[in-house]
Amino acid sequence: MTIVASLKRPSFLSIAAMAFLVIWLAIAAVPFLWTLWGSFKVQADFFSKQDWQNALYGVFTLAETGGYFTGNGYEGAWIKEEFWRSSVNTMLMTLSVVAISLTLGTLGGYALSRSGYRYAFWVLIIALVFRAMPHITLVSGYLLPFFQLNLYGHLGTTIVVMVAINQPFTLWMLHSFFQNIPKDLDESAMVDGCTRFQAFRYVIIPVMWPGVITTGLFSFLLAYNDFALTGLLLSQENQTMVPKIASFLGSAQEEGNVMYAVSAVVSATAPLFILVMFFQRQIVSGLTAGAVKG
Amino acid sequence: MPHRTFMSFIWPSALAMLLFIALPIVSVAVQSLFVAHEQVFVEVENCGPFGCTTVQKIDSQATAALRAAQPLGQFNGLGTYLNRNHLASAEISEAWQTRTDLAGFMSKILNLPFYKALSFTLTYTFVVTPFVIILGFFVALAVNRLPSFIKGPTIFISLLPMIVTPLIGSLILFWMIDADGLIGGTLQLIFDDPDLSLKASPALTWVTLIVYGVWHSAPFSFIVFYAGLQTVPKDTLESAMIDGANRWEQVRYVVIPHLLPLVVFISLMQLMDNFRVFEPIVGFNAEASATSLSWIIYNDLRGSDGNILFGSAAATSLLTIIGVCILLTPVLIRTWRAHGARA
Numbered sequence: 001m002t003i004v005a006s007l008k009r010p011s012f013l014s015i016a017a018m019a020f021l022v023i024w025l026a027i028a029a030v031p032f033l034w035t036l037w038g039s040f041k042v043q044a045d046f047f048s049k050q051d052w053q054n055a056l057y058g059v060f061t062l063a064e065t066g067g068y069f070t071g072n073g074y075e076g077a078w079i080k081e082e083f084w085r086s087s088v089n090t091m092l093m094t095l096s097v098v099a100i101s102l103t104l105g106t107l108g109g110y111a112l113s114r115s116g117y118r119y120a121f122w123v124l125i126i127a128l129v130f131r132a133m134p135h136i137t138l139v140s141g142y143l144l145p146f147f148q149l150n151l152y153g154h155l156g157t158t159i160v161v162m163v164a165i166n167q168p169f170t171l172w173m174l175h176s177f178f179q180n181i182p183k184d185l186d187e188s189a190m191v192d193g194c195t196r197f198q199a200f201r202y203v204i205i206p207v208m209w210p211g212v213i214t215t216g217l218f219s220f221l222l223a224y225n226d227f228a229l230t231g232l233l234l235s236q237e238n239q240t241m242v243p244k245i246a247s248f249l250g251s252a253q254e255e256g257n258v259m260y261a262v263s264a265v266v267s268a269t270a271p272l273f274i275l276v277m278f279f280q281r282q283i284v285s286g287l288t289a290g291a292v293k294g
Numbered sequence: 295m296p297h298r299t300f301m302s303f304i305w306p307s308a309l310a311m312l313l314f315i316a317l318p319i320v321s322v323a324v325q326s327l328f329v330a331h332e333q334v335f336v337e338v339e340n341c342g343p344f345g346c347t348t349v350q351k352i353d354s355q356a357t358a359a360l361r362a363a364q365p366l367g368q369f370n371g372l373g374t375y376l377n378r379n380h381l382a383s384a385e386i387s388e389a390w391q392t393r394t395d396l397a398g399f400m401s402k403i404l405n406l407p408f409y410k411a412l413s414f415t416l417t418y419t420f421v422v423t424p425f426v427i428i429l430g431f432f433v434a435l436a437v438n439r440l441p442s443f444i445k446g447p448t449i450f451i452s453l454l455p456m457i458v459t460p461l462i463g464s465l466i467l468f469w470m471i472d473a474d475g476l477i478g479g480t481l482q483l484i485f486d487d488p489d490l491s492l493k494a495s496p497a498l499t500w501v502t503l504i505v506y507g508v509w510h511s512a513p514f515s516f517i518v519f520y521a522g523l524q525t526v527p528k529d530t531l532e533s534a535m536i537d538g539a540n541r542w543e544q545v546r547y548v549v550i551p552h553l554l555p556l557v558v559f560i561s562l563m564q565l566m567d568n569f570r571v572f573e574p575i576v577g578f579n580a581e582a583s584a585t586s587l588s589w590i591i592y593n594d595l596r597g598s599d600g601n602i603l604f605g606s607a608a609a610t611s612l613l614t615i616i617g618v619c620i621l622l623t624p625v626l627i628r629t630w631r632a633h634g635a636r637a
Contacts, residue, residue, distance in 0.1 A: 010310065012348060012598045013541055014439070016300050017435070017436045017439055018436075019435055020432065020433075021433070021436040021440075021448070023438065024429075024433050024436075024452070025448065025451050025452070027509065028451050028454055028455050028509075028513075029451045031463075031466045031470060032454060032458075032466065034466075034469075034470065034476060035466050035469065037363075042361045046469070046475075046476035047469070048396070048423060048474055048479070049474050052476050052479045052480065055317070055476070059344060064619065079347065081631045084551075093550070099560060103306075104306045104307040105302065105307060107303045107306060107307065108303065108304045108307030108308070110303060110308070111295065111299075111300050111303035111304040112304070115295045116295070117297070117300070123304070123308070124629075125626065125630075126631065127626070127629070128626070129622060129626075130311065130315050131313075132566045132570070132618050132621075132625075133614075133615055133618055134569070134570035134588050134614060134618065135570075136475070136572060136588045136591050136611075137321065137588075137591065137611035137612075137614050137615050138315065138318045138323065139319075139591070139595055139602055139607075139611075140321075140322055140325060140591070140595055140607040140611055140612075141317070141318025141319065141321035141322040141325070141592075141608070142314075142318055143595065143602065144321070144325065144366070144604055145321065145580045147365070148365060152520070154391065160314065160345055161311060164311055164313065164314030164315055164406070165309040165314065166443060167307050167310050167311050167315075168311065168315075173507065181497050191346075192441060196295070196299045196303075197302075200303075217620055218511060219459065222441075224459065225459040225461075227456075227459070227460070227461045227572075227573050227576070228572060228573075231592070232596070240540075242461055242462070244634055245461065245462065245465070246576060249465075249579075254567070257313060258469075261465070262469065265462050265465055265466060266422075268459065268462055269459070269462055271327050271463065272457050273331055273454070274457055275457075276450060276453055276454070276457050277450065280446070280449065280450055280453070281319070283453065283457070284435035284449065284453075284517055284521070286577055287514065287518065288518055
């Protein structure tokens with residue numbers, strides 16, 4: 001009886017834990033909901049001088065536009081300020097970065113996981129150091145050569161740089177995934193007469209997709225969320241979404257068009273939400289992969 | 295795997311890292327030893343009705359030609375490292391000689407750009423990291439108690455602050471703490487002070503940035519702890535219960551020791567990530583009160599006053615890389631030992 005009684009949790013603790021969790025969820029979610037809701041209002045409501053509730057009810061939005069919701073911010077950002085161009089650039093950049101990083105990374109990660117020599121370990125250590133360096137410390141190394149070779153500002157250059165900067169992380173992640181695939185699998189294929197590359201092509205590739213998808217998600221996030229590189233390496237007309245939003249801030253504040261930036265922010269966040277919704281399990285497993293392995 | 299096969303698999307990846315990570319580091323190191331050419335002056339005789347005067351004039355054509363011919367600039371040795379914007383050796387020794395008390399000396403040093411940035415970067419790193427670990431731990435404990443059908447949505451919401459682009463996340467909070475925004479306005483009501491602004495004072499700006507940092511990174515430690523909680527041995531927990539341990543004692547003596555290796559992992563990852571703090575300073579428009587090492591590199595390279603300061607940015611970059619290496623030493627030693635144990 002005593003065991004059963006002690007298994008029942010004390011109610012005070014449950015209530016405290018629930019309250020704490022509700023507060024945390026509010027802190028995590030309300031900023032996004034608030035900004036999403038506010039992006040359909042006018043500036044006088046979103047930054048309300050009299051009462052923050054104006055942003056909920058849209059008093060000035062009704063007065064200025066005749067409706068409770070307005071798409072003016074979106075129209076201004078996407079059409080007038082040509083945010084659509086940046087979103088196309090972002091799409092081109094992230095897709096190319098993911099595709100190229102994964103191609104290079106799977107080959108390299110496979111080699112690292114199957115080589116028994118000491119230099120493979122050294123490659124991993126160097127990759128770890130590279131991964132820890134803030135990306136922005138490399139930018140001054142890029143700029144001068146890029147100016148000289150006339151490579152500065154192009155989307156292609158940034159893609160190549162982003163792929164390279166992504167490699168250390170991709171190698172580590174795929175290396176640990178390939179280590180979990182038993183060596184016997186490809187070695188028995190080689191006993192049957194396959195070359196190493198054939199073994200990789202016909203035996204390893206069909207079973208590696210869970211690891212590749214998880215790694216791809218993180219490469220996507222890195223390319224999509226980057227500001228340090230894209231902000232400094234892309235010229236005005238090739239800007240992706242994040243530097244474009246940053247450039248709104250300089251000009252928009254004066255013109256009273258903060259709402260352009262607000263709408264652009266909501267537009268850029270939406271794909272990330274959808275991504276987490278569909279790939280939550282892979283993201284969680286990727287985040288914990290390093291930890292569980294120690 | 296034979297060397298040849300290894301090479302044929304890894305060369306694309308190795309080449310990419312060599313060309314775009316290793317080589318740029320060398321380039322940064324070289325650039326940090328040079329400064330841009332000074333402007334070329336020519337003497338021009340101005341003759342007017344009251345005689346002739348010689349004046350110094352900038353020869354912009356010759357300057358441009360010189361700078362184009364030698365884009366690296368002129369050799370400066372360690373000059374850039376020691377100047378006022380970096381290690382400021384002369385300023386420090388002067389401040390030390392003229393010091394009256396230690397506090398005055400410290401405040402003089404913390405007004406120098408590099409040390410100002412370093413002090414914020416280190417404060418941010420070492421304050422955010424423990425808070426992230428504690429908050430993430432308690433969220434994980436709380437989520438672990440939930441019935442399984444609401445766990446999924448709860449994890450989804452908890453992940454959002456981390457997944458969202460750092461610049462965008464900081465902008466969203468920045469708009470909310472605006473004096474006319476939700477949080478800013480509410481704080482004014484609570485403290486009954488219509489002039490209260492989180493952007494005005496340096497101390498409040500630091501607090502805001504740190505709060506943002508915790509908000510942004512807590513999901514990471516939450517997820518790692520949550521995964522760790524799934525592997526806590528049930529038998530040990532039950533025997534602790536039978537021995538009469540209450541909830542807190544179970545957490546203290548069973549769960550926490552089990553999760554300790556994860557604490558090490560999270561703090562190492564967080565130290566590396568927080569050391570590069572950059573986007574929130576741009577997003578919160580906070581550079582007047584708080585700068586970080588990454589931010590001063592960005593500011594030099596942005597060329598806000600017309601020319602890009604390659605040498606200065608390169609020197610700060612190299613100092614930052616040295617800082618990262620110092621932070622990274624424990625990780626490297628740990629990886630070294632782990633590999634040694636396996637081999």
